[in-house]
Structures are given as structure tokens and as C-alpha cells.
Amino acid sequence: MELRTVNYWRDDEIATVQLNRPEVLNAINEDVLADLAEVTRSIINDDKIRVVVLTGNEQAFAAGADIKSFVAYNPSDAHKYIHKVQKGMSQLLSLGKPTIASIAGYAVGGGCELAMVCDLRIAADNAVFGLPEINLGIVPGGGATQRLTRLVGEGKAKELVFLGSMINAQKALEYGIINFLVPLADLKEETMKLARKLSRKPPVAIQAAKELINLSFDVDIFNGLMMEKEKFAYLFSTEDQKEGMNAFLEGRKADFKGR
Ligand code: COA
Numbered sequence: 080m081e082l083r084t085v086n087y088w089r090d091d092e093i094a095t096v097q098l099n100r101p102e103v104l105n106a107i108n109e110d111v112l113a114d115l116a117e118v119t120r121s122i123i124n125d126d127k128i129r130v131v132v133l134t135g136n137e138q139a140f141a142a143g144a145d146i147k148s149f150v151a152y153n154p155s156d157a158h159k160y161i162h163k164v165q166k167g168m169s170q171l172l173s174l175g176k177p178t179i180a181s182i183a184g185y186a187v188g189g190g191c192e193l194a195m196v197c198d199l200r201i202a203a204d205n206a207v208f209g210l211p212e213i214n215l216g217i218v219p220g221g222g223a224t225q226r227l228t229r230l231v232g233e234g235k236a237k238e239l240v241f242l243g244s245m246i247n248a249q250k251a252l253e254y255g256i257i258n259f260l261v262p263l264a265d266l267k268e269e270t271m272k273l274a275r276k277l278s279r280k281p282p283v284a285i286q287a288a289k290e291l292i293n294l295s296f297d298v299d300i301f302n303g304l305m306m307e308k309e310k311f312a313y314l315f316s317t318e319d320q321k322e323g324m325n326a327f328l329e330g331r332k333a334d335f336k337g338r
Contacts, residue, residue, distance in 0.1 A: 084098070092128060096133050108148050137203075179198065184203075186208050203262065204262055205263050206251065319333075322336070
């Protein structure tokens with residue numbers, strides 16, 4: 080895999096994807112989108128991976144779309160670009176493995192949106208969140224008007240998108256944008272602890288839970304509950320269900336195989 084803007088490695092069952100354009104605070108351009116698509120393909124095909132961590136550096140998770148490439152765009156260019164962004168985001172969201180955004184520094188614009196398509200968000204105390212697109216005369220295009228609204232509710236979404244101002248990690252925690260807030264010095268270790276905890280859960284059940292929760296906003300409650308019932312019953316066909324329940328009854332820790 081030839082990557083130009085992203086670092087990618089795997090420790091046992093945990094894959095880490097690190098955005099790597101530090102000179103522009105990890106601003107997202109066409110190369111980043113292409114690299115993320117390639118990495119996502121590789122993760123889909125690697126059965127050993129149980130958890131994916133998406134991260135940046137200490138200054139920035141990502142400062143949004145690369146404004147330098149934007150300046151000359153016409154509507155057709157903008158459409159092509161944002162189509163790729165949304166496609167990439169959807170691929171990440173529908174990855175059959177849990178994803179963690181590990182955030183230090185700026186997570187603004189497309190960076191904030193990228194964090195929002197991860198399943199869980201852990202942030203350092205220097206993290207800054209915002210949707211500043213309005214200040215450029217545009218609106219967010221990577222899903223914020225839809226996903227942020229679902230995450231924090233209409234009032235707070237309108238506040239963040241209309242004002243385009245930044246909020247700190249503490250406020251992001253209060254708003255429900257992030258799940259965990261830790262000191263910057265502990266971010267890597269706490270992220271790996273969380274990733275390892277998730278990697279020990281039964282992967283098939285985690286995938287089912289992810290699919291069900293992801294679709295909960297898109298289907299009515301009757302169909303959502305029907306699907307939950309079917310997944311619930313299906314999981315009784317897995318070895319991991321037998322292992323989980325036997326381990327409980329035998330008073331030991333379960334060892335889930337992902338089958
Ligand atoms: N696109 C392109 N370049 C970007 C960028 C972006 N989204 N965000 C930051 N950069 C570049 C800056 O131009 C600067 O480059 P330079 O050193 O060649 O001048 C470098 O990254 C460092 O950024 P700087 O603005 O000096 O850092 P800061 O700490 O003062 O401010 C931000 C950080 C995030 C508040 C500020 O960079 C910013 O507002 N960025 C744009 C965010 C945005 O609007 N994103 C949505 C785009 S649709």
C-alpha cells in the first residue's frame with residue numbers, strides 16, 4: 080500500500096490510521112481521501128483487525144477540508160469533492176468493526192465530521208471542536224448538519240453550525256460530542272486501553288450492535304425492533320454466544336473468537 084498523507088499500522092488486533100499532513104494541521108485534500116479509501120479497503124479485508132483507531136498528532140486531529148484547494152472550485156468540482164468525502168465517511172461508518180477517534184488539538188470542519196463517523200470519541204484536554212464553514216460562506220458538507228444534529232440535538236447543532244465558533248474539549252463532553260476526556264499526556268495510552276477493551280468483546284455481536292444502532296435513525300421503531308429481534312436470535316448461532324454464557328456460568332473470562 081502506497082500512502083502519501085496517512086500512516087497506517089497494526090498492533091495485534093488494533094489498526095491505527097494516523098492523518099499525516101502536520102504542516103497544514105492535517106487538512107483534508109484529495110490525496111487524504113484517496114489514502115483513507117485505500118486504508119479502509121485494506122481494513123475490510125483483514126480479518127485479524129477487531130478495532131480501528133483514527134488519529135492525528137498533538138496539534139490537530141484534522142483542521143477540515145484543505146481551503147487552498149477549495150478556492151478555485153466551481154460547483155461541479157465542489158460536488159465531486161464532497162461526494163468523495165461523503166462516500167469515504169459512509170464507508171468508515173459502515174465498517175463492520177468498531178472505530179475510535181482519538182483526538183488531540185483541532186478537530187474542526189471535516190475533521191470534526193470525520194471524528195463523528197467514528198463509533199466512539201476520546202479526546203485530550205487540548206482538543207478544540209467546531210464547524211467553521213459558515214465563516215467561509217458555505218455549510219458543512221461531510222455530514223455535520225445531519226450527524227451532529229442526531230448526536231447533540233437541533234439546538235446545539237444550530238448553535239455550532241450557525242456561529243461557526245470553536246468549543247473546548249470540556250464543552251464537547253458536556254454536549255455529548257465526545258465520550259471520554261483525558262489529559263493530553265495520557266491520550267495514547269487511554270486510547271489503546273479502550274481499543275484493547277473493545278478488541279476483547281465478541282466481534283460478531285459488536286458488528287450487529289453497530290449495524291442496529293447505525294440504522295436506528297433511519298427506520299421506524301417497529302422495523303428497528305424487528306431487526307433487533309432477528310439479530311438477537313441470530314447471535315445464538317455463534318460460538319461466541321456459547322463461550323460468553325458458559326464463561327459467565329463457570330465464573331471465568333470469556334475468550335471470544337469472532338465466530
Ligand atoms: N486548509 C488549508 N490549510 C490549513 C487549514 C485548512 N483547513 N487549516 C490550517 N491550515 C494551515 C494554515 O494555512 C497554516 O499554514 P501556513 O503555516 O503555511 O500559514 C498552518 O495550517 C497552521 O495553521 P494556523 O492557522 O497558522 O494555526 P492556528 O493555530 O493559528 O489556527 C485553526 C488553527 C484551525 C483555527 C485555523 O488554522 C483555521 O481556522 N483553519 C481552517 C479551519 C476551517 O475553516 N476548516 C473548514 C474548511 S471547509
